[in-house]
Amino acid sequence: KAGVTQTPRYLIKTRGQQVTLSCSPISGHRSVSWYQQTPGQGLQFLFEYFSETQRNKGNFPGRFSGRQFSNSRSEMNVSTLELGDSALYLCASSLVGGPNTEAFFGQGTRLTVV
Amino acid sequence: TQLLEQSPQFLSIQEGENLTVYCNSSSVFSSLQWYRQEPGEGPVLLVTVVTGGEVKKLKRLTFQFGDARKDSSLHITAAQPGDTGLYLCAATSQGGSEKLVFGKGTKLTVNP
Numbered sequence: 001k002a003g004v005t006q007t008p009r010y011l012i013k014t015r016g017q018q019v020t021l022s023c024s025p026i027s028g029h030r031s032v033s034w035y036q037q038t039p040g041q042g043l044q045f046l047f048e049y050f051s052e053t054q055r056n057k058g059n060f061p062g063r064f065s066g067r068q069f070s071n072s073r074s075e076m077n078v079s080t081l082e083l084g085d086s087a088l089y090l091c092a093s094s095l096v097g098g099p100n101t102e103a104f105f106g107q108g109t110r111l112t113v114v
Numbered sequence: 115t116q117l118l119e120q121s122p123q124f125l126s127i128q129e130g131e132n133l134t135v136y137c138n139s140s141s142v143f144s145s146l147q148w149y150r151q152e153p154g155e156g157p158v159l160l161v162t163v164v165t166g167g168e169v170k171k172l173k174r175l176t177f178q179f180g181d182a183r184k185d186s187s188l189h190i191t192a193a194q195p196g197d198t199g200l201y202l203c204a205a206t207s208q209g210g211s212e213k214l215v216f217g218k219g220t221k222l223t224v225n226p
Contacts, residue, residue, distance in 0.1 A: 042202075043218075045214065045216075048213060056213045090156050103214065104159075105157050
């Protein structure tokens with residue numbers, strides 16, 4: 001079956017702009033989590049959605065937001081982009097989320113803010 | 115905030131050598147996972163350990179969860195160039211939020 005698909009793979013934006021990233025989970029998976037990966041901070045949890053509801057949230061400013069649709073596809077949005085937002089954004093899907101659940105990651109979206 | 119400290123941060127070895135990487139924390143975890151991430155790809159789950167003292171083997175990889183469920187190690191025997199990648203440990207807290215917390219990883223390079 002198809003894996004987790006993230007679009008676009010690469011993105012270059014200017015400071016102050018906003019961006020929307022998309023994630024299509026594995027068919028049947030209802031939990032989608034988003035992570036930001038940078039060389040200095042590693043993988044940091046942004047938020048998790050389950051059945052269209054945000055179930056967990058990391059310590060990121062309100063400029064970072066997300067949503068999940070009825071087909072479990074998810075989007076994340078970053079408004080008023082800053083240079084420090086340059087990172088690899090990863091999406092992971094799992095059947096129901098939670099402890100001990102296997103999460104499957106997409107290839108990520110590489111965002112560069114100039 | 116639970117912190118997962120991974121060591122070493124970087125490791126470069128020759129093909130055929132053995133190595134061990136570590137994942138430590140002061141917090142107790144209900145489970146711990148190891149992932150490998152290759153350049154340009156997302157992390158791929160290698161193993162989940164749940165019970166304190168548990169040892170799991172995956173071909174040349176041996177994973178151990180500490181008795182107190184605060185630490186873990188990954189041992190690779192006879193490393194091969196295909197083992198090159200970023201090894202990440204991740205854990206969910208005991209009785210807390212269900213979100214995964216990741217260590218910063220160990221970047222392993224196996225030279226032919």
